[in-house]
Amino acid sequence: MAYKNLKCFNCRVAVRVDKETKAVLCADCTNRIAGVPESLLPPAPKLTKSGKPRKKRGTAVKKVPSGKPRGWHFKICYVHKDGTVWSRGELVTDPKVAKKLKKENA
Numbered sequence: 001m002a003y004k005n006l007k008c009f010n011c012r013v014a015v016r017v018d019k020e021t022k023a024v025l026c027a028d029c030t031n032r033i034a035g036v037p038e039s040l041l042p043p044a045p046k047l048t049k050s051g052k053p054r055k056k057r058g059t060a061v062k063k064v065p066s067g068k069p070r071g072w073h074f075k076i077c078y079v080h081k082d083g084t085v086w087s088r089g090e091l092v093t094d095p096k097v098a099k100k101l102k103k104e105n106a
């Protein structure tokens with residue numbers, strides 16, 4: 001059997017085919033057209049690193065305790081469900097300060 005290289009008529013990639021073949025559609029293009037489940041396709045390269053917390057020793061990413069709304073740690077005063085008072089993400093332990101904050105930011 002004699003072979004030759006023919007360019008895929010869609011993406012121009014060289015495909016080894018029988019020398020009698022007049023045109024070829026490569027496997028990638030065939031898959032694309034036929035509709036292969038995404039799970040079978042090679043994973044797309046990840047273009048962005050954003051949104052992923054980097055884990056470095058000593059600088060552990062602090063997880064926002066559950067139940068707190070988005071942006072709570074930017075608030076001057078945030079009173080959690082359990083009654084704890086937070087100021088800009090820091091727990092207010094002094095009840096006097098907590099009371100003052102609550103009063104001022106009610």
Ligand SMILES: [Zn+2]
Nearest residue numbers: 008011026029
């Ligand atoms: Zn192709």
